[in-house]
Amino acid sequence: xxxxxxxxxxxxxxxxxxxxxxxxxxxxxxxxxxxxxxxxxxxxxxxxxxxxxxxxxxxxxxxxxxxxxxxxxxxxxxxxxxxxxxxxxxxxxxxxxxxxxxxxxxxxxxxxxxxxxxxxxxxxxxxxxxxxxxxxxxxxxxxxxxxxxxxxxxxxxxxxxxxxxxxxxxxxxxxxxxxxxxxxxxxxxxxxxxxxxxxxxxxxxxxxxxxxxxxxxxxxxxxxxxxxxxxxxxxxxxxxxxxxxxxxxxxxxxxxxxxxxxxxxxxxxxxxxxxxxxxxxxxxxxxxxxxxxxxxxxxxxxxxxxxxxxxxxxxxxxxxxxxxxxxxxxxxxxxxxxxxxxxxxxxxxxxxxxxxxxxxxxxxxxxxxxxxxxxxxxxxxxxxxxxxxxxxxxxxxxxxxxxxxx
Amino acid sequence: xxxxxxxxxxxxxxxxxxxxxxxxxxxxxxxxxxxxxxxxxxxxxxxxxxxxxxxxxxxxxxxxxxxxxxxxxxxxxxxxxxxxxxxxxxxxxxxxxxxxxxxxxxxxxxxxxxxxxxxxxxxxxxxxxxxxxxxxxxxxxxxxxxxxxxxxxxxxxxxxxxxxxxxxxxxxxxxxxxxxxxxxxxxxxxxxxxxxxxxxxxxxxxxxxxxxxxxxxxxxxxxxxxxxxxxxxxxxxxxxxxxxxxxxxxxxxxxxxxxxxxxxxxxxxxxxxxxxxxxxxxxxxxxxxxxxxxxxxxxxxxxxxxxxxxxxxxxxxxxxxxxxxxxxxxxxxxxxxxxxxxxxxxxxxxxxxxxxxxxxxxxxxxxxxxxxxxxxxxxxxxxxxxxxxxxxxxxxxxxxxx
Numbered sequence: 001x002x003x004x005x006x007x008x009x010x011x012x013x014x015x016x017x018x019x020x021x022x023x024x025x026x027x028x029x030x031x032x033x034x035x036x037x038x039x040x041x042x043x044x045x046x047x048x049x050x051x052x053x054x055x056x057x058x059x060x061x062x063x064x065x066x067x068x069x070x071x072x073x074x075x076x077x078x079x080x081x082x083x084x085x086x087x088x089x090x091x092x093x094x095x096x097x098x099x100x101x102x103x104x105x106x107x108x109x110x111x112x113x114x115x116x117x118x119x120x121x122x123x124x125x126x127x128x129x130x131x132x133x134x135x136x137x138x139x140x141x142x143x144x145x146x147x148x149x150x151x152x153x154x155x156x157x158x159x160x161x162x163x164x165x166x167x168x169x170x171x172x173x174x175x176x177x178x179x180x181x182x183x184x185x186x187x188x189x190x191x192x193x194x195x196x197x198x199x200x201x202x203x204x205x206x207x208x209x210x211x212x213x214x215x216x217x218x219x220x221x222x223x224x225x226x227x228x229x230x231x232x233x234x235x236x237x238x239x240x241x242x243x244x245x246x247x248x249x250x251x252x253x254x255x256x257x258x259x260x261x262x263x264x265x266x267x268x269x270x271x272x273x274x275x276x277x278x279x280x281x282x283x284x285x286x287x288x289x290x291x292x293x294x295x296x297x298x299x300x301x302x303x304x305x306x307x308x309x310x311x312x313x314x315x316x317x318x319x320x321x322x323x324x325x326x327x328x329x330x331x332x333x334x335x336x337x338x339x340x341x342x343x344x345x346x347x348x349x350x351x352x353x354x355x356x357x358x359x360x361x362x363x364x365x366x367x368x369x370x371x372x373x374x375x376x377x378x379x380x381x382x383x384x385x386x387x388x389x390x391x392x393x394x395x396x397x398x399x400x401x402x403x404x405x406x
Numbered sequence: 407x408x409x410x411x412x413x414x415x416x417x418x419x420x421x422x423x424x425x426x427x428x429x430x431x432x433x434x435x436x437x438x439x440x441x442x443x444x445x446x447x448x449x450x451x452x453x454x455x456x457x458x459x460x461x462x463x464x465x466x467x468x469x470x471x472x473x474x475x476x477x478x479x480x481x482x483x484x485x486x487x488x489x490x491x492x493x494x495x496x497x498x499x500x501x502x503x504x505x506x507x508x509x510x511x512x513x514x515x516x517x518x519x520x521x522x523x524x525x526x527x528x529x530x531x532x533x534x535x536x537x538x539x540x541x542x543x544x545x546x547x548x549x550x551x552x553x554x555x556x557x558x559x560x561x562x563x564x565x566x567x568x569x570x571x572x573x574x575x576x577x578x579x580x581x582x583x584x585x586x587x588x589x590x591x592x593x594x595x596x597x598x599x600x601x602x603x604x605x606x607x608x609x610x611x612x613x614x615x616x617x618x619x620x621x622x623x624x625x626x627x628x629x630x631x632x633x634x635x636x637x638x639x640x641x642x643x644x645x646x647x648x649x650x651x652x653x654x655x656x657x658x659x660x661x662x663x664x665x666x667x668x669x670x671x672x673x674x675x676x677x678x679x680x681x682x683x684x685x686x687x688x689x690x691x692x693x694x695x696x697x698x699x700x701x702x703x704x705x706x707x708x709x710x711x712x713x714x715x716x717x718x719x720x721x722x723x724x725x726x727x728x729x730x731x732x733x734x735x736x737x738x739x740x741x742x743x744x745x746x747x748x749x750x751x752x753x754x755x756x757x758x759x760x761x762x763x764x765x766x767x768x769x770x771x772x773x774x775x776x777x778x779x780x781x782x783x784x785x786x787x788x789x790x791x792x793x794x795x796x797x798x799x800x801x802x803x804x805x806x807x808x
Contacts, residue, residue: 005602018626030598052626054633064629115769132728134767138741143721145728148649152660154742155733157651159580160565167651167658167730170579171563171640177623178587181594182432182765186773188597189436193411193771201770209747212762215581218733219748220469221457223760228734234552234578237456244556244575251571251640255556263548321548323557325576328631328638331559331621340542342618355632357625360618361595362539365602365610 004031020102028072075375134206147173150207161231410437426507428589434477480779489807539615559624588616658730
């Protein structure tokens, strides 16, 4: 029988929205028992955001935003504003290996979700706190904010944009996802350490600091040369051509990156060896890099009337690094993503058959990760309060009436 | 001496540039012994990548290389040669993890495919980081950070709020974001495989592609399509809640006014100017419908205030608002400094410089970086440990194996 890497590990998961749930999803799909502690008082807005509602019909169990980030977990409802609710949460923490939260500092303190408090409940607990800019330091450690604000703070949006233009925003909520696997790695290192020494610890993860690490060369350039790099377009420090070029249609594009002379020659062949490409200013990598803006004008003129998918395949067949910019439909139908095993189909009791993003890694020894369907609000109340905490049916009924389990 | 959580692990890294080396760095900074296998002569391609102090290229001075390879040991070795393959196999025999980012099939082509490595050391975890993964129609496609990034919705959506699709082509993120995402995913998955090995006694093969890693960072945008039927669009007119850096007197700020409470806080922050009192802005729907007018008015008001005032006062009012720093401003920021977000590392050739410290902070076993190795710095130490004599080394050097 297949075993999953984290069987026997339990996570008391107080997190919501994106970054915490993405961390917990790594742990859950890899076999940990993740108990997601929610409440109707403060419902995970992933469950209620209208932009995610299956077929535009509202319902707390119908949101694609929630489903995509929360399959594999158990969900309970517990009102942390009620002292009894807090006591029950503490009982779950006492039985867990990890505590996970992603509230702004003041909210986490108000809820008692601090390492100092958690350590009192279980001395070897590993607590994971995720926030905008960390939970120690100066005033910004108490700010409210979400992923993109971390990008702003550390220079990513200033560096994002067209040369000479204003700062622009990177797509999606990049830091929320970027921080997840970093946290998972370090949390598992902490688990190894605990298993060997019996010591728990606090992981204080700042989205801003993760992004700083990701754009290390911008900081290193500043520290080494005092250069404050601004909007950089698609320029690479070495490669040219290196850009996205418009293709046939309204908003279709192809990315092309040429790293060396043989790739340049291959690109020229696919272009039909146009006469402009004989010019000495495109002869070698350095001259192409120096003349990159002019080079881009020529290439863009060539791609403009071509199909982005077909052209990318043709360039790749010739040995040129190229890729089509894909829209939602093209991504969902992409043969590579299906064959590799990224997408999976879920048959859900409320929303029917849907396509969900699976894990972006594969382990040969665990071909089927835990993709149990995303839990309904409070679905595992009886299992967790009755089974794990040993409460009787009568006690659970009373707690529901008192809006503690709520 | 920092308390290293992974000090019992032995990792071999056969990788260049960003994805594999970043994964190796994460293990090395947590205390694992990471032996970096570098091409004899030239070494990791990253050694030829800027920035350099004073912009003068030097294989031991690349800031790019020096960050990605902290805390490692360097062994020059070409596993494609006979002698090199033998050394590689001896290294693998007592390693816990191999990290590699060669094109799919490369290891098999030089006689070091997964089956052979597994037979040699059944407990070995092979972590392969590639653009597209080990299977599927794009397996042999060439990928770079730009390609992997641009093929995701996150890439298509960069920059956001496009006014003119013809003029605003999709942009890569600063740095090597897609490759870094592949690296951290691979590191997390390799740790999973270690726990898996504790249960099963067996090593396994981890397949960590950078494209899938990047695709996975637009879950909401993808769900909006598969659940609601809203195709992704990067055009401003199609976006419900428009967020973007907005200019103020001395820079840019970033804020959100989707909720009514935020809108009221923003008006208070700007001193309740009569222009914004218009009741057409009082509801979310109204603000969306009149986005153009409202945005122009907000820009006019923001231009009257300084960044620091807007952010400090805005946060006090409960507004989600932050400064848009340049890299230099971030590098000097008092909060990041108070957190110790940067660490000074001395290097015998490159000199003493600051680098980003770690991706996350830990109270008990914090990541700790020591300087990156010189090319082949640990040849004698490692090969000696493997039982090679100085005579053997001369022969291997002559054959181009090390």
